Amino acid sequence: MSFTSWRDVYLAAGSRGVSTCGDFLAATSLALVLQQRGHAGIAVSGLLIAAALPVAVLAPLAGRLADRADSRTLLVVAGLLQAVVAAVLAFTSRPIAMIGLVALLACGLAVTQPTLAALTPAMVRPEDLPRASGLGQVASSIGALAGPALAGLLIGTAGPRPALLLDAVSYLALVAAALLIRTRRRPHPSASSPVVPWRLRDDRTLTTLFVALFVVIAGVSAINVFEIFFVRDTLGGSATVWGLLVAAWTAGALIGSALVSRVPKRYFTGPVAVALMAALCLPIVIAGSVDNAGWLFPLWIAGGTCNGVLNVMCAVILAERVVPGARGQAYGVMNAVAQTANMLGFMVAGPLVDHFGPRLLVAACGAAGLLAALACLPMVRSAVRLAPPLAPVLGETGRAGASVEG
The missing domain is CATH 1.20.1250.20 (MFS general substrate transporter like domains)
Known part of the structure; x- marks a missing residue:
């Protein structure tokens, strides 16, 4: 790519910020819910592990998928599935079910993270990559700051369900951004040989x-x-x-x-x-x-x-x-x-x-x-x-x- 599409960079950064806010919003809300309902520390520990383990285990496989499939398709499908899971999570009260649904959300995150990360260099010229990557990190940091604060506010005033439904909306924002981003990574149509694993x-x-x-x-x-x-x-x-x-x-x-x-x-x-x-x-x-x-x-x-x-x-x-x-x-x-x-x-x-x-x-x-x-x-x-x-x-x-x- 010989030019920089700042429009796409801002859309990708904005979607990362919103989805990161949703992730921290959900994690903080669920931890507070488990603590308020008197569940043992092992439940909170299980929640944290469920949020991290799928990303660690599936990340290499998800990365190969990001190189073999259309980036827009991956982001839209993963975002829609995560939105559905988050909506179901809002109406779930059993700790085991919560942990299982959080693990499913993390599976989607394992796909969207490398897809967005690999898409950013395709949007910009090499000399603009530090600035573009910095914008994505700024958006993620803002989301990480806003998520817990928003969770505390919503839990204290309206209960956990609105917070988790807002998390579902954040995944829909990722879907919308994927549809609006013009830059796409997809398998080269002229390539017939399999991708050489990195x-x-x-x-x-x-x-x-x-x-x-x-x-x-x-x-x-x-x-x-x-x-x-x-x-x-x-x-x-x-x-x-x-x-x-x-x-x-x-x-x-x-x-x-x-x-x-x-x-x-x-x-x-x-x-x-x-x-x-x-x-x-x-x-x-x-x-x-x-x-x-x-x-x-x-x-x-x-x-x-x-x-x-x-x-x-x-x-x-x-x-x-x-x-x-x-x-x-x-x-x-x-x-x-x-x-x-x-x-x-x-x-x-x-x-x-x-x-x-x-x-x-x-x-x-x-x-x-x-x-x-x-x-x-x-x-x-x-x-x-x-x-x-x-x-x-x-x-x-x-x-x-x-x-x-x-």
Whole structure:
């Protein structure tokens, strides 16, 4: 594609923001419903696992599907099915049924995430990709901030059903955007041979980058479990302070996503991405030494800002290193890495809380991520030096071609 379709970029970003808001709206609403009805913590844990496990397991398969099928068809069908499931969820009261329906919603998310991610590079010129990816991340961050707040408002005033029905509407917004977006990825009509599967191990730079990403995400995810004990018990912060701190990291990610378009394109490299991972972990390490919850706000905003820049940088690096016809697979693998790391962080964090102090756990998680990033930095540098030129990758169309309808 030789030009940038900002209309399509804004439609895709808007749909991501609305659907992300719906996802967080539903997750927060269901967790509150289970807690209010007196269900055990295992029910809430099962809900979180149901939301993450299908994305982790199905992401590679869904990524291949994103490369083999028409992007518009995938987004419309998945969005409609998710809307139906969300509507049924609004009238469901049994925890087991809720968990099963949430897992079905996550199956749809496993398809739409790599489809949208692979579609964005097809909408823009290479030099506009950082800005386009940043817009998508900004929209997602706004949705992540708005979803929980909206859930609390609706649950408190109208009950859970309107919140879950609004989630169903958010999926219909994704369907509408898919129908309006002119850029489409679809199997190239002249290709008769099967798509060659993309393999992460064939790219040493991305392999090392993903290893570092896995460890850092696992550590940061564990912080989500330790944070409430650290803020409330160790630092004596109020429930309001804890809630604001949760939002502070997302607000930082919003800032980072908005600023990333100002970063020169030459800095979108593997070593810089790993350095950002280290910078992301440093505020968490420092947090282990503070004696007042107020100090966590600038630290969390700084970490979130690095997180926002890193998200966009990884998306751009992936788009540049993978042939267009395999980008769905690549983004699917990256989603699987992120979701698996999230689940690992949650699973490991729970038992640790009962045996170690929150301050030690917060500092240790940050230090583990920092050391992992620093250990991977020389390996990524070495891989970049040994990597072949990217010109053939950027110039190859692949089987899944992109087209724009007038």
